[in-house]
Amino acid sequence: xxxxxxxxxxxxxxxxxxxxxxxxxxxxxxxxxxxxxxxxxxxxxxxxxxxxxxxxxxxxxxxxxxxxxxxxxxxxxxxxxxxxxxxxxxxxxxxxxxxxxxxxxxxxxxxxxxxxxxxxxxxxxxxxxxxxxxxxxxxxxxxxxxxxxxxxxxxxxxxxxxxxxxxxxxxxxxxxxxxxxxxxxxxxxxxxxxxxxxxxxxxxxxxxxxxxxxxxxxxxxxxxxxxxxxxxxxxxxxxxxxxxxxxxxxxxxxxxxxxxxxxxxxxxxxxxxxxxxxxxxxxxxxxxxxxxxxxxxxxxxxxxxxxxxxxxxxxxxxxxxxxxxxxxxxxxxxxxxxxxxxxxxxxxxxxxxxxxxxxxxxxxxxxxxxxxxxxxxxxxxxxxxxxxxxxxxxxxxxxxxxxxxxxxxxxxxxxxxxxxxxxxxxxxxxxx
Numbered sequence: 001x002x003x004x005x006x007x008x009x010x011x012x013x014x015x016x017x018x019x020x021x022x023x024x025x026x027x028x029x030x031x032x033x034x035x036x037x038x039x040x041x042x043x044x045x046x047x048x049x050x051x052x053x054x055x056x057x058x059x060x061x062x063x064x065x066x067x068x069x070x071x072x073x074x075x076x077x078x079x080x081x082x083x084x085x086x087x088x089x090x091x092x093x094x095x096x097x098x099x100x101x102x103x104x105x106x107x108x109x110x111x112x113x114x115x116x117x118x119x120x121x122x123x124x125x126x127x128x129x130x131x132x133x134x135x136x137x138x139x140x141x142x143x144x145x146x147x148x149x150x151x152x153x154x155x156x157x158x159x160x161x162x163x164x165x166x167x168x169x170x171x172x173x174x175x176x177x178x179x180x181x182x183x184x185x186x187x188x189x190x191x192x193x194x195x196x197x198x199x200x201x202x203x204x205x206x207x208x209x210x211x212x213x214x215x216x217x218x219x220x221x222x223x224x225x226x227x228x229x230x231x232x233x234x235x236x237x238x239x240x241x242x243x244x245x246x247x248x249x250x251x252x253x254x255x256x257x258x259x260x261x262x263x264x265x266x267x268x269x270x271x272x273x274x275x276x277x278x279x280x281x282x283x284x285x286x287x288x289x290x291x292x293x294x295x296x297x298x299x300x301x302x303x304x305x306x307x308x309x310x311x312x313x314x315x316x317x318x319x320x321x322x323x324x325x326x327x328x329x330x331x332x333x334x335x336x337x338x339x340x341x342x343x344x345x346x347x348x349x350x351x352x353x354x355x356x357x358x359x360x361x362x363x364x365x366x367x368x369x370x371x372x373x374x375x376x377x378x379x380x381x382x383x384x385x386x387x388x389x390x391x392x393x394x395x396x397x398x399x400x401x402x403x404x405x406x407x408x409x410x411x412x413x414x415x416x417x418x419x420x421x422x423x424x425x426x427x428x429x430x431x432x
Contacts, residue, residue, distance in 0.1 A: 010081065011037070011408070015040040016041055016092065020391070021390060025051050025052050027400065027404070028051075031404060036408075039078055040053075041074065044183045045176055050172070061184070061185060063185045072103075075099070075105070081105060082107075083105050083108065084110075084407075088127050089130075097126070107126075109121075109122070109123050110122055111128065113385055116327045119387055120386050120389065122406060128244075129244060131346050133384075142372075161390070164391035168391055221304065225271065229318060230321070231314055231318040232321075237249075241345075242343070246344065252284055252289045254324055255290065256293060259290075259303070261362055262358075262362050263297040272303045286305070287305050290303060311328055318332070319337075320338040321339050322340045325342070329347060329353075336370055340353070340358065351372035383413035386403050388402075
């Protein structure tokens, strides 16, 4: 088959899996408006449901083992120059990134914002533990900021897309569960059946009012308790940041050393507040597990479990925070609260994060360097963080205003910032 004519500017974008909902379709249309060609590979009926252009949709109905060969053929057939995906560690994407790098394609990776909830992340080649941020030191960021003429971005509006996030997740999994007959070889990257995933999303959607009341009561109880407390920031146990960038395979595995360290090291009048992720769907019976561990350690009267909700009301009064590698850790750093991490994260810099033994951290937590975190945060805002959200209409519009030009740029956001700072550096004058 003869490859189609290239786009006017030679750019051909091959989309893989994206966030639940219509964001990738809207992004593809904007890239087409720029003169590029766009194709979308779909792996299940949920992918197909949110890509509304049938002519540019390519169904993949094979196995994971056959995917690398098919992807290579698609790259050759369509003359792909760019690969676009959401998250970089699910098997489909990990195989694709390896092939794309070998072929010299630009790789555009979207993720939830490192500075959640009002930003999303756009990087090249990898995110989270595979991000180029892992290689950059705070001193490099500070030097780039001092020399850069880039104005600080305005503060974002509130997108309010938590309901839409849950809604699109439920719709996506409904299509995969009931309309997936033509994609019989599809296997989800999660460790549970799609039917269970759909039931969990649907149950979460239906119980949102109940959960809202429950967490309001739990949060008020902590805030009015009058005791010093340390905050545990839980993540979804199946999240890629946990599975690929930590030694834990479940939330319970993380809770055990944290609660044991608290029992050994924290002053006897201090309490431990364990806050669930806002999208927790209770694949693990977390409340039961927390209660069991606390009783075994003799600290049941000092441990509080909060089922999701907004973080600020709890974070504002915490003495310290611990997490695996949640982006919520940055809210602690922004407030100057000591933070202990247990996995790989982009903010795991010696100026920012403690690596004390757990019991020592709860006894005498070391605070972050405030100036270093200001520089780190500003560097992110000037590079990879884009105001907006994937799930609400307003949030998607805001992303599209900024991200397409960055995708069309020859340099990734970090290269652009560092190159600009080098160009603006004062030159040494040689006097003869």
